[in-house]
Each structure stands twice: as structure tokens, then as C-alpha cells.
Amino acid sequence: MKVAEKRLRQLGNRMLQELKRGNSPYIEIPVRALGNVYFDSERRLLQLGEKSGRRYFLNLAHAKKFMQTLLVASYCLELIQKGKHASLRDVYYALKRNLPNSKEVTFQDQSESNPVIEDLEVSLNLLREELHISADRKGYLIGNIVLRERVVDETFEIDASQLGTGGWGIPSNVEEIEFLDIQADYVLVIETGAMFERLAEERFWKKNNCLMVATKGQPSRGTRRLIHRLYYEANLPVYVFTDGDPYGWYIYSVIKQGSINLAYLSEKLGTPDAKFLGVTMSDVDKYNLHGQVHKLKEGDIKRAKELKDYPWFKNEEWQREINLMLEKKIRIEQQAFSSKSLEYVAEVYLPEKIEKEDFLP
């Protein structure tokens, strides 16, 4: 039996026993608000604190949410048993109905069902994906890796070295995926789709024996989970390559230690040993890119100051970079190297950085 199924059954059984004993059953739900999020410097992950709340069946203020939580839980159990997956929207429609003899509906709209799903995740310490609920997909994979994906009662073998410049679309859910064969020395995570495509055209992954993952901006959960699994299961070092701006650096930080919103999932999505390859402010000098920088806007400056205060950026190297950014008030894009040549990133910048292990922590 899958862990998720076991925990859902335990939840149901506990409710039943409480009822039989004549008690008001409750669900314990850790608080997900900012005030209960902290940076665990030992594990180097954003984590939830100790605060939690109880949602009681026999409490007028709790009863509706209690009902919603159990509805979602029982639907997830059904999904797991059928081996199928539903999107957030599917869950909403599957469970939305009028309560008999009343004007009440189970869920008014998706903004009521989505947080309940998060409640269940954090309460059972399970990924939404393990509950068979899928979310947005984004991101691509390319390289010498063969994956096996189980799709209900069928399996597919996916060879990500045979996909041209397109790559494999990373599904929202990578729980049903096994790594069959990997011939690669590291994972290169790339922020923009355009850079991914450029490097795919150069067949960088082939010439440098790596896997390439595109996040297309802030990575989806599926992409973060895949990176995490490639590090922990396949022992591949992870190097992150973003624009040299506060937004790109925050993408790195989310891949590495998780996000504030999803702090309760950091240990399943985060990769604390990921390294930052670039683009750094120091690169502007090192590669003489002074003509290719852009002025920071007000919003960028504000964001950079926020980054500076995050505990996980409080190390010498990052403080130096952020200070440089704030001093010079500039940002630099991944494509700035094209001023030298179209192939510069693939043939000089990346190999040089990786060879010298010129990374930020």
C-alpha cells in the first residue's frame, strides 16, 4: 500500500473512532502562514514551525471546512486506488455539489478547494502529487537519461536523448517516474526557455555529458521535484544558471531551499546542495560585459534588498554579489554573452565555470 493511501486510511479511521467514542473528531493542521516559517540553518531548508491548529467537526466555525477536508481526503483515496490523477480544477468539479435540503454548496469555487488540498498536504505530510492531485506543468528535460513512467496500467520508456531541441515536457507529477539509465555528470538548470533551446541546438548536454532542465521562470513543483530526485536518487550535482537579477537569483533560492509559500514541502522539493553558476555581478567584470547590462528599476532594488536580508543569502559570497548589484544598480541577462558570439555560453562560459567550479553557495 502506498504511504499516501495508508495515511488517508489512518485519518479516516481516527475520525471514525472519535465519533464512536462520542467525541468531536478533529484534524490537526500546521499553520502555513509566514509567521510559522523559519530557515533551518542545519538542514538549509525553509521549514514550518511548531504552530498548528485543530479543525473540529462539532464547531460551527470549523464544520464546513472540516467537511471539505474530508471530502477531498476521500476523493484522493479514490484516485489513488484507481491509479489516476486529477487536476486542482477536476477536484473542485468532482466535489462541488448542493447539500441536500439546503442552499449550501460543498465548494463555492476553486479558491475554497485549493487551500483545503494544501491543508491536507501539510497535515498528512504528503505531497499533493502523492495524493494524486496534479498542478500546473512547466519545464523541459533533455539529455542522456532514460526514464520509465507508469501511466495507470501501462509503462512508457522515455529516452530524453532522442528529442531534438524540443525535450521532454516535465509533467506536473513525477512521482510515477523511475530513472532507468543515466549517463551524465551533472544537471544544468536553466532559467529561460530560449537559453535552453540555444544550448539544445549546440547539443551542450551531449558534448558536456550533462542533463539540461529548463524552468521557464519560477520552476513548477514537478520541475523542482525532478531536480530534487536527480540529486538525491541519481547523485548528480545541480548547477543553476539564471539571469543576473533579483528574480533569477530568487529562482535559484527556491530550487535550493524552498519557497516561503510552500515551506512545508521544502524537504521534498528543495535541493540544498544546488550551486549557483551564474550570471553573477562579478561576471560583468570577469567577462567584460559592461556594455550589456541594464539599469535596475525601483522594484528590482527593493527585491534585491529583500534578498540581502534572507538568512540563506547571509554568506560572504552572496552578500558581496547583492551589494555589488545595489551599488552599481545593474542587472544582466543570460543572453548578454551573445555580444561575444552565439556560441560563447556553450563553448566558453559554462565549461569554464564548471571546470573551475566557480560557483556561489
Added chain:
Amino acid sequence: MKVAEKRLRQLGNRMLQELKRGNSPYIEIPVRALGNVYFDSERRLLQLGEKSGRRYFLNLAHAKKFMQTLLVASYCLELIQKGKHASLRDVYYALKRNLPNSKEVTFQDQSESNPVIEDLEVSLNLLREELHISADRKGYLIGNIVLRERVVDETFEIDASQLGTGGWGIPSNVEEIEFLDIQADYVLVIETGAMFERLAEERFWKKNNCLMVATKGQPSRGTRRLIHRLYYEANLPVYVFTDGDPYGWYIYSVIKQGSINLAYLSEKLGTPDAKFLGVTMSDVDKYNLHGQVHKLKEGDIKRAKELKDYPWFKNEEWQREINLMLEKKIRIEQQAFSSKSLEYVAEVYLPEKIEKEDFLP
């Protein structure tokens, strides 16, 4: 020689000849503004009108843009000769520089280089992709199709039936792709990534012998071009499945007859014979989905009224649908059918619609 290379060389040669004759060379550029866009009811495509302008070398108001246009043109020629592709951002950085003995730069920022690239497209009647410039990528493909992609000096054979639920990430550029083998009766185009994934889990493409394409919202140029080519080169009927809201219906309209912004590309990106499968307002009655609809917001109502006035929606069937939407002030999502069962779309709705050819024009 590729068409694009030929046209670029012709452009260069013409400039040279004019100069030798002592004339001020010019480039003729059709006007892309809304006032020069019309719906060609014969070809059923949005098209550019006759208006065009000339950009002269020896005209103070034109000189800078003239220089920019030729800079981009010569860079494109270089790309084509090398068999490589650059992103919009790459082009900007590759061509940005200080003019000697002056404070002038070739391009201030990307907002100066992007429109020049569009000028060149429309002037030479070539896709940006044919000029080897790539743009944003989005969209996925899955099904019994084997593609061959040429990547510089290497070719890849991509079997889109071996990709699990992930599918193939449609690259920004599908010009280097050939269809080697297709076993499918039609193309199903799907608006949301979540619905694509749901149908992939049901292996709808396999059970119903079709190709599935996800647009993830408004389709990228690459995705539109791929749909176009599947229709014209592989003779596959195209059925479009979106949410039943003005935004979804406009996605259909863009796939079918092109967009106002890119009217000059309609004949290369549009698929006028595409059919609309759903979700329609009539489906709400037919499938008894009254409990699953959402109220239209002000913006939706405004958008629906705009759709109603577009010439290409001026047919009985669509006017009826749009009127129904405006009367009832409702919209409906693709996932609404999950209220019946998770499999309803895959097992009942889509097969029934396709069997009965219950489409909108």
C-alpha cells in the same frame, strides 16, 4: 539555397545597386497597424491590406531604423549560413554596440530590435523562424507520430508515442522538422496543460488514434505553425477544445484565422479549416452542466461583445453561442465534466462530439 537566404541576398543586392546608381536606397515595409488589417472572407484569414511605407537610407528620420533593419538582415543571413538559431534577446545583444566616434548605440534595448525583426518578416514575407530567430516556446505534442528534427549537422528521430504523460516540448521553431510517420486520424488541440495531462493519462490519443497538442493558453507561434503543418502536410483534420469562455473561444479564432497582431503571418500560421469542438454554451444544456458554470465578469462580457462583432464569428452558429453566453452571463471550464466522472471527457464527451461531428465552424 533556402528561400530566406535568397530573399536576404536580393535585399542586400538591391541596396548595393541603388547606392551604385547614386540613389538613396529604401526598404518597402507593409504597415502592420490595425487600420491595415482586414478579414479576407474568401481565404478566411486575417490579412494585411495594401498600405506600406518606405524606409530610406538618406532621410534623417529613417536613417537609424534603416541601419537597424540592415544590421538585423545581415545577422540573419549569418545565422542561416551557420545553420544556427538565435533568440530575440540574442539578436539584441549580438547587434548592440556603440557607433564609432559617437554616443549613439545601434539598439537602446530589445524594444528597438524586436519591431525591426517584425519589419523584416513582413517586408520579406518570411517567418521570423525562417530567418532563424526563435521566440518563446510553449505547448506539447503526444501521439503516434515520428518526427525528424535537423539540429545543425545532426538529426534526431522523435517518437511522440513514447513520452508518457510528458509529451514532446514543441520548440519555438518547427521549420527544421519533418513528419516521418503519422498514424492518426485527427489532431486534438487542447487549451489547458491540465486537460492535456488528464487525457494523456487516459491515453486518449492511443485509444482514439489521434495526435494531441496542448497550447497552454494562447498558443505560441511554434505551436500554431505545427498545427498548420499537420493540417496542410499531413491532411489531418484539426479539432480545438477550449474552455467555454471568451478567452478560450479567441484561442480557437487565433488558431483558425490568425491574430490581429500577426495578421501578416496568417497564411503561414493559420488553419482556416480547424473546427471548434467545445466547450459550447449548448453543451451546458446538452450535458446538464448548469451546476458547474461560473458567472461572467465585466471584462468577460466586454470581450464576448467584441467577439460577436468580429467578421469571422458572424455566422449563425457562433452568433447563437455568443448570444447565449451574453444572455445567461455564464462561462464553463473544460474540467466541468469531472462532476460526472474523471473519465467523462475522455470516454463520453470527446468521442461523442467527434463521432457526430458536432462542431462549430
